[in-house]
Amino acid sequence: MATVRSDFTRQGWSRQKGTLEDLRRRASLDGLRSAAGGTSSSERILVPYETAKAPRRSLSAVYGLGKQPLHSDGAHLRTPPDVVVLHSAAPSTTSTVVWTPALRGDNALPAAARDGIFTVRGNGESFLAVAHNQDRLRFDPVVMSPGDAFAHETVAYLDAARPRSEVHLWDEPDLLLFIDNRRALHARDRVLDAETRSISRIVYQWGEKP
Numbered sequence: 001m002a003t004v005r006s007d008f009t010r011q012g013w014s015r016q017k018g019t020l021e022d023l024r025r026r027a028s029l030d031g032l033r034s035a036a037g038g039t040s041s042s043e044r045i046l047v048p049y050e051t052a053k054a055p056r057r058s059l060s061a062v063y064g065l066g067k068q069p070l071h072s073d074g075a076h077l078r079t080p081p082d083v084v085v086l087h088s089a090a091p092s093t094t095s096t097v098v099w100t101p102a103l104r105g106d107n108a109l110p111a112a113a114r115d116g117i118f119t120v121r122g123n124g125e126s127f128l129a130v131a132h133n134q135d136r137l138r139f140d141p142v143v144m145s146p147g148d149a150f151a152h153e154t155v156a157y158l159d160a161a162r163p164r165s166e167v168h169l170w171d172e173p174d175l176l177l178f179i180d181n182r183r184a185l186h187a188r189d190r191v192l193d194a195e196t197r198s199i200s201r202i203v204y205q206w207g208e209k210p
Contacts, residue, residue, distance in 0.1 A: 004178050012100030012184035015168065016176040020087055020200060023176060032204040035074070035081035046086075046199040048094070048191040057121070062142055065194055070099055070162050070185035073203060075140035076122045081203035084179040084186070088170045088199050093192040096177060097165035100184040101137070107164060109137075109157070116151030118144040131158075136182045162187065170199075 007014035018026075027033075034042040054060035057076075059068050074080035086096065101109045113132040120129050121143050128147075131139050131154045138144075139158060146152045165187070168177050179186050181203070191197065 007178070008180040008183070011166075012180045013098045013166070013168075013186075014178040016178065017172070017174060018087075018176050019089075019174050020202075023085060023087065023202065027202075027204060031207045032083060033207040035083075035203040035205045042081075042204070043200065043202045046201050048188075048194045048197055057142060059140070059142055065191040067190045068187040069141050070097075070158050070165070070187050071140040071142075072138055072181050072185055073179075073201075074181070075138050076120060076143040078122065078127065079205075080136065080138060081181050082206045083204040084181045085202045085204070086177040086179070086199050087202070088173075088175055090173050090196075090198075092170035092197045092199070094197050095170065095189045096168045096186060097162065097189060098168060098177075098179060098184050098186045099161055099165040100180075101161075107161070110153065112150040112153040112157070113137075116149075116154045117147045118151050119147055120144050137185065139185060158185065 004014040004016065048065055049055070049058070049060040051061060051064035054064065059071065063069070072080060073084045101107055109132055114130055116130060117128055118131065120127050120138075129138055129144070131137065131144075131151070139154075141155060146155055167189075
């Protein structure tokens with residue numbers, strides 16, 4: 001897991017070879033713990049949905065098989081997961097993109113991301129949050145509604161940032177994509193293999209080594 005931590009520091013994501021069993025073994029040894037929250041499981045199988053068939057309040061319910069906007073997983077939770085791991089046992093022609101803002105320069109988050117207030121629709125509750133605080137980047141345009149001009153500016157900025165994302169190709173079997181859900185946003189591109197694409201997603205919180 002040292003490579004993953006190093007990659008997170010450098011770029012906010014890490015591409016690794018391995019199976020789900022490899023992942024579970026490494027996670028247990030390196031201090032990652034399950035991040036199930038509310039009624040959500042820490043492990044899910046992600047398959048593409050057409051809009052009419054998608055779960056309510058999901059990105060697929062709005063965007064269907066089209067490309068998704070940048071988002072963080074669990075944005076509707078008061079404590080979102082720290083780490084999102086995607087695994088594909090077989091190659092997929094539908095890519096995943098990851099975007100990590102820089103500390104400064106053209107790819108840095110605007111100040112509006114720290115000041116804009118969003119209403120977050122969570123599990124049976126609503127609460128207020130900003131897109132970026134000292135510890136975490138939180139964003140999902142389906143469950144978060146902008147409440148002021150700064151929040152609207154943040155939405156527009158993140159929409160414009162998507163073309164600058166890194167593209168992850170699922171071009172080999174048994175690939176793992178680790179995403180620092182505190183620093184990076186990710187999204188699925190337009191679905192090209194709706195009948196066969198199946199991605200496993202496991203979410204974790206960082207913990208101390210036993």
